[in-house]
Amino acid sequence: MADQPTNETVHTLTPAPPAASHAARISETPLPRKPKQDRAPEDDPGIWRMSRRNILWVGGWLAFFGFIVTSTIGALRYMFPRVLFEPPTKFKAGRPEDYVVGEVSEKFKDEKRVWIVREREGFYAIIAICTHLGCTPRWLPSDNKFKCPCHGSGFYKTGINFEGPAPRPLERAYVGIADDGQLEIDRSVKFLYEKGEWGKPGSFLEYKG
Ligand code: FES
Secondary structure (H helix, E strand, C coil): CCCCCCCCCCCCCCCCCCCCCHHHHHHHCCCCCCCCCCCCCCCCCHHHCCCHHHHHHHHHHHHHHHHHHHHHHHHHHHHCCCCCCCCCCEEECCCHHHCCCCCEECCCHHHHCEEEEEECCEEEEEECCCCCCCCCCEEECCCCEEECCCCCCEEECCCCEEECCCCCCCCEEEEEECCCCCEEEEEEEEECHHHCCCCCECCEEECCC
């Protein structure tokens, strides 16, 4: 027997709308915001990224520190003035008996720029500075004279000039005897021939040894 329709409500199933595709759902979903980056990537210069303001700021500080440093150096130089430390002009030159009569000793020529001349009657000291332009003459024993290598001035053993452009004799320095019996020379005390000073005490030391 065929089935008869009944009064019972027939429930028909309404087809469900098709489910949205996975791709469509992704496109509708708002993209999450990219979080702020806390750390600079390795190639990011970070604080060293120089904007124009940074450059001005750094330049200002550099100028300030430069000013401080130069000011400090200037103040220190003012507090400690430059002083030329020259070797002492007074020195001891050994015992008189160590010198040979008739000889010009060059023992102190390089260090003190002084020759010590021993004569039969005593000693005198000649400053080894040419009176032309200040070169250091040479003692030539074979010629018995001082000769300047710069412009050819010549001086007798006494220091008197006799050739070349030197306008006056060599200068003499003080010579005396120290408390301990040694010769004492003082370059700061000078005796000039042209002023008649070679006869003054100290310009010549009498010594009969
Ligand atoms: S410096 Fe000695 S002759 Fe000129």
